[in-house]
Amino acid sequence: xxxxxxxxxxxxxxxxxxxxxxxxxxxxxxxxxWTDAFAVCNLLGLERATGDPEHGRRAHRLVDAVHTAxxxxxxxxxxxxxxxxxxxxxxxxxxxxxxxxxxxxxxxRPVGVAADERLEWQRDGQYFHYLTKWMHALDQMARxxxxxxxxxxxxxxxxxxxxxxxxxxxxxxxxxxxxMSIDLSRPQVRTMGHHDPLDGLVTALELAATARRQPVDSGxxxxxxxxxxxxxxxxxxxxxxDFEAMVDRGALATTDPLxxxxxxxxxxxxxxxxxxxxxxxxxxxxxxHGLRHSLLPRELxxxxxxxxxxxxxxxxxxLASVARMVEIPPVLPVVQQLAQFLPLRAQIESYWLRAExxxxxxxxxxxxxxxxxxxxxxxxxxxLDLTPSRC
Numbered sequence: 001x002x003x004x005x006x007x008x009x010x011x012x013x014x015x016x017x018x019x020x021x022x023x024x025x026x027x028x029x030x031x032x033x034w035t036d037a038f039a040v041c042n043l044l045g046l047e048r049a050t051g052d053p054e055h056g057r058r059a060h061r062l063v064d065a066v067h068t069a070x071x072x073x074x075x076x077x078x079x080x081x082x083x084x085x086x087x088x089x090x091x092x093x094x095x096x097x098x099x100x101x102x103x104x105x106x107x108x109r110p111v112g113v114a115a116d117e118r119l120e121w122q123r124d125g126q127y128f129h130y131l132t133k134w135m136h137a138l139d140q141m142a143r144x145x146x147x148x149x150x151x152x153x154x155x156x157x158x159x160x161x162x163x164x165x166x167x168x169x170x171x172x173x174x175x176x177x178x179x180m181s182i183d184l185s186r187p188q189v190r191t192m193g194h195h196d197p198l199d200g201l202v203t204a205l206e207l208a209a210t211a212r213r214q215p216v217d218s219g220x221x222x223x224x225x226x227x228x229x230x231x232x233x234x235x236x237x238x239x240x241x242d243f244e245a246m247v248d249r250g251a252l253a254t255t256d257p258l259x260x261x262x263x264x265x266x267x268x269x270x271x272x273x274x275x276x277x278x279x280x281x282x283x284x285x286x287x288x289h290g291l292r293h294s295l296l297p298r299e300l301x302x303x304x305x306x307x308x309x310x311x312x313x314x315x316x317x318x319l320a321s322v323a324r325m326v327e328i329p330p331v332l333p334v335v336q337q338l339a340q341f342l343p344l345r346a347q348i349e350s351y352w353l354r355a356e357x358x359x360x361x362x363x364x365x366x367x368x369x370x371x372x373x374x375x376x377x378x379x380x381x382x383x384l385d386l387t388p389s390r391c
Contacts, residue, residue, distance in 0.1 A: 045382025
């Protein structure tokens with residue numbers, strides 16, 4: 001597929017997403033944190049690819065829409081205002097200081113109600129791994145526009161997430177709750193996601209690198225550094241160290257396509273940051289092991305009704321990371337081995353670009369996330385490339 005065709009397809013997908021979810025509507029429209037994190041990055045990628053500043057203007061508006069919608073309590077909640085509890089004006093200046101809701105259809109599980117695993121997937125709350133995706137989107141905004149306020153919001157969100165989600169488990173070992181309540185007062189799912197500590201570690205390293213490039217704004221509307229006023233670099237370093245203590249570097253492998261894509265994306269970020277080569281190599285080794293044992297080649301022959309596009313597209317985005325690492329000399333031996341799986345990306349993309357596949361119930365049930373992640377795979381620069389400021 002030619003580069004211009006990929007740009008045009010990604011642009012059309014994002015146009016449909018913008019209209020369908022109503023980002024310009026009062027209240028921010030229909031927002032979902034994971035999807036919107038990829039969408040912000042896609043818009044940055046489209047501006048880079050086309051030179052049209054309207055894509056960048058939409059990225060700014062989408063960030064505001066997400067903070068307006070998901071930084072506030074739900075309309076069907078008795079609570080009102082910013083999740084942080086701040087008054088409206090200070091809350092808008094620090095929109096991530098109380099975290100951000102997922103954007104699920106159902107209200108969160110009330111206190112005292114027993115967990116229903118099936119229902120919990122549909123209930124609102126806060127996910128750690130969604131928050132790290134939004135931190136990355138904000139950091140990409142900061143890098144792209146040279147606007148340190150986005151980096152400050154990302155660092156504030158990291159400080160809040162680290163404080164709320166990390167905990168000591170039995171025996172004193174540290175862990176990360178998978179899901180917290182909307183106000184971050186109690187865990188909703190106590191188990192830990194396989195790669196949540198790794199996501200926290202790599203994202204903290206990314207934010208620290210940006211902090212060193214972009215000083216925190218000063219002045220009456222400047223936000224506090226992460227850690228309630230402590231030294232920014234040392235706060236992020238301490239957060240990274242906490243997450244690293246939770247990472248089992250010998251157990252990173254997974255056969256889940258979305259998890260594999262996340263591993264490859266994390267390794268690509270570390271490669272660009274030129275830091276922690278030892279961790280990067282362990283991540284790549286785990287991803288290679290998982291791909292070698294994955295059932296995905298067989299599962300890609302299943303009909304659309306038996307597949308979840310966004311999980312497959314997560315791997316496609318990760319394979320785009322491999323394509324980038326192949327271009328960064330010296331090419332690592334493990335990257336050369338991973339390159340044998342690159343044809344899977346084209347296979348996944350071409351299947352989900354078919355109109356009949358996108359009429360399947362499983363596609364339509366997750367249309368927003370499927371379409372946005374397809375656009376990311378088609379045009380991954382905005383999500384994958386840690387771009388320097390254009391300013």
